Amino acid sequence: xxxxxxxxxxxxxxxxxxxxxxxxxxxxxxxxxxxxxxxxxxxxxxxxxxxxxxxxxxxxxxxxxxxxxxxxxxxxxxxxxxxxxxxxxxxxxxxxxxxxxxxxxxxxxxxxxxxxxxx
Amino acid sequence: xxxxxxxxxxxxxxxxxxxxxxxxxxxxxxxxxxxxxxxxxxxxxxxxxxxxxxxxxxxxxxxxxxxxxxxxxxxxxxxxxxxxxxxxxxxxxxxxxxxxxxxxxxxxxxx
Numbered sequence: 001x002x003x004x005x006x007x008x009x010x011x012x013x014x015x016x017x018x019x020x021x022x023x024x025x026x027x028x029x030x031x032x033x034x035x036x037x038x039x040x041x042x043x044x045x046x047x048x049x050x051x052x053x054x055x056x057x058x059x060x061x062x063x064x065x066x067x068x069x070x071x072x073x074x075x076x077x078x079x080x081x082x083x084x085x086x087x088x089x090x091x092x093x094x095x096x097x098x099x100x101x102x103x104x105x106x107x108x109x110x111x112x113x114x115x116x117x118x119x
Numbered sequence: 120x121x122x123x124x125x126x127x128x129x130x131x132x133x134x135x136x137x138x139x140x141x142x143x144x145x146x147x148x149x150x151x152x153x154x155x156x157x158x159x160x161x162x163x164x165x166x167x168x169x170x171x172x173x174x175x176x177x178x179x180x181x182x183x184x185x186x187x188x189x190x191x192x193x194x195x196x197x198x199x200x201x202x203x204x205x206x207x208x209x210x211x212x213x214x215x216x217x218x219x220x221x222x223x224x225x226x227x228x229x230x
Binding site: 035037039044047050107 | 152163164175223
């Protein structure tokens with residue numbers, strides 16, 4: 001079955017960087033893209049961006065431009081999301097999800113990775 | 120402030136039919152398809168409806184979606200206790216170089 005498994009929880013200090021991984025299985029990795037969505041505690045969902053696993057093309061949310069980088073490693077079917085210059089309001093659960101194109105629905109989702117930014 | 124507007128809460132009794140609305144604009148719902156996600160407490164979101172009214176395999180036909188103009192809605196018939204969850208609408212928005220946008224979420228309570 002199609003499955004996305006994310007890396008474990010992280011605690012970071014303000015100004016640091018975090019890199020979350022998302023390992024895909026059960027489908028041809030390069031035939032789809034990966035969307036990243038985050039959810040602050042008790043809040044709704046926020047779209048962060050999308051990356052094509054076929055050619056590495058990306059589409060980032062404007063508010064995160066310059067701080068976020070999404071990459072893929074096709075040899076291990078793994079997607080990565082790196083967020084730099086972390087602030088306290090970056091504290092959230094970060095989800096990866098399979099999405100054919102940047103504007104398509106996301107299905108399935110990874111289990112989520114909690115990133116806590118605290119001094 | 121979410122780009123798509125949903126009521127923060129909804130409720131119903133078992134067996135009832137409940138609808139959740141999602142209001143947007145010409146740059147999102149008005150020109151792109153709508154998807155709906157269900158998030159059970161403490162879990163990751165799950166795709167419930169895609170392309171306005173399509174159900175992924177495994178989603179009961181009690182769940183249905185529709186879209187008209189710049190608004191969309193999710194209907195749940197034969198409400199069950201396990202339907203108690205947060206529901207989010209989502210769409211692509213053509214403004215600001217394009218971005219994915221979500222509603223603020225609706226917490227459904229089964230009384």
